[in-house]
Amino acid sequence: MLEKIDLSRKLGKDEYKKIAPPLRERLGELQRKAKSAGIPVMIVFEGWEAAGKGTLMNQLILPLDPRGFKVSYVHASAEDNQNAYWPPMRRFWEMTPPRGRIGIFTHSWYRLVLDEKKSAVTYEDISSFERQLSEDGYVIVKFFLHISKAEQKKRLKKMDEDASATWRVSDREWQENKTYDARVARLDEVIQYTDKAYAPWTLVEAHDRRYATVKILSTVVKSLEAGIEAHEARKQAQTPQAEHASIEEIASSSGRLTPEEVLDGLTKSALEPSVLRNLDLSKKIERDEYDEKLERLQNRFRDLQYELYKVRRPMVVVFEGQDAAGKGGCIRRLVQKLDPRGYQVAPTASPNDWERAHHYLWRFWNAYPKAGHIGIYDRSWYGRVLVERIEGFARPDEWQRAYAEINEMEDQWHRYGTILVKFWLQTDMDEQLARFTERQNNPEKSWKITDEDWRNREKWPRYEEAAEEMMRRTSTTYAPWTIVEANDKLYARIKVLKKSVEAVEKALCLK
8 A cells, every 4th residue: 555655746946835825724714613513623744754744744734723722742652651550542542622623633542453462452452442433523644645665764864863852763764664564564554444434544745845735634634524524414404402302291280290191101111021110129138148258259359459459450340220229338338448559430410511511422532540549430431322312412323323432432441451340220210209308308318309300210111121222232251231139238248249349250260
């Protein structure tokens, strides 16, 4: 592929002066439109050392409002301190620009596959990262700046002889030139497997600066025009809406609905056999047995926390379930005897403005625990296919593709070495009503109950149906769901602790 590029292409000075100014003017205009529309843009510069990345990036940003873009330099080596503590793709999720802004990357996530013969990151990881962002409205532009081996050698020699530039030439740059021919095959493979319609590569003939500048400017202009057009088309075609009509629209009674009235309003599909509806929620444990098991399991989990730290294995524990199912109580007992320096609890509420400005998975990647630590999510990314689905905060196409996006993220975490444990806490409607009433009548607990909790109760069957589909589509061999019978709080807490202990023991081959 690279060998077939015509590197002799040039652009005359007069022609350049005629073409470049209108492109720059148009680029500035498109930046303003993208900002107004809330369209995030990512521009990647890869290429040979001494191919002119810095110079050409400067030509690109010249017409841009500096308040609307950020240039990020990714270290040429994939082996750095960050990668020692987190999954490799985490830092790139952190670096994604918010809506309406432009992120420009000199080098990028492609360092992970370009510089290593054996990388923990696969082409599929990179493609899923770019696809997920693209489907969320990101415009992704990728450039590879290509020069010949002879041209690279000439430029490196010139830089090495220049007192002001010699610091930029190290053994690494010369080594790349020596292994140029061998690296071409690797580069061809990377480009071939990651050249996608949603994130295509543009190969730039970089011998002539004027030609390369115009090609880069025109490519970014076309990409922004297409991105803005696609955004407007989506805006006209799709509006967020709830998955179904509300319970109020299908029930004739006024005020809060009883369980019987809710069931009367169900569709036929929702009345089909259900794992959650067929659970034995009568399971319970006596206080004496609970106290004995709680002490023993908490002590064991504390010991396992130290084992995790010693071998630098991260653990992620996810809690989902109906309101008042006891998630908070389970979390408190799970961490009660842990070293607080080695775990973090991430409560997931409605996203704030800054979080909404990013892909919905962005905040969960950011909250991922350091290697050897335990991260506990009190509600999680599964809100996309639960509350956002039911309440209409996500369009159908958004929550429907979320199952695959979540599986891809959890797969990357698993391959990094993460121990993933996911709990769904289930009560019945009568137990939930009793807990709601207790909270409402107890001044010390009344802050826990809101009008939204009562509204969600009226949509119980829909949440249950959504939870069934969620578990069916995201319970994998590496991140299975554990359903916890939670009518009895004591039983639920012991089951959570027991499963958490077993998961670590299995992963670390301990008994």
